[in-house]
Amino acid sequence: MEYSQELADAICELLAEGKSTRQICSAENMPSKSSVFKWKREHPEFADQYARAKEDMLENYAEELVEISDDTSGDVTGELNMPNSVAVQRARLRVDTRKWVLSKLAAKKYGDKLDMNLSGKDGGPIQAAIAVTFVRTNGSDQG
16 A cells, blocks of 8 residues: 555554554555554654654543543443452453543653752752761770
8 A cells, every 4th residue: 555645644543542653554445554653654744743653642541541540431330230350350340441542642741740859958958967076095905
């Protein structure tokens, strides 16, 4: 299949919506994954468009985290409204997977932040204190 801007637009739109490259390329009338990766190398404008679509996909994942977490529709089942632990665990897996992907692919924005800055009292500079201990001898161990 040959590269076209129309095909590039369709691929990037699906990416931005959250579809994986594998899912997109397995669909009818879509190129193979190797073709898409080749196009990224050969067409800088497609590489840029693809990268922006991946960023949009991550934003989509971040929004889905809240939606999945807030959706309680499958949390209970049956006439007695018994807890549906399978649905709850599945939602947890979906949330955890998206959090992991976000933390790895967009670590600066979505990763855990560790504050490695050190500061002294009230946020001021660190002051070094040196303790010196003098030992007084009584003269008995002087030779």
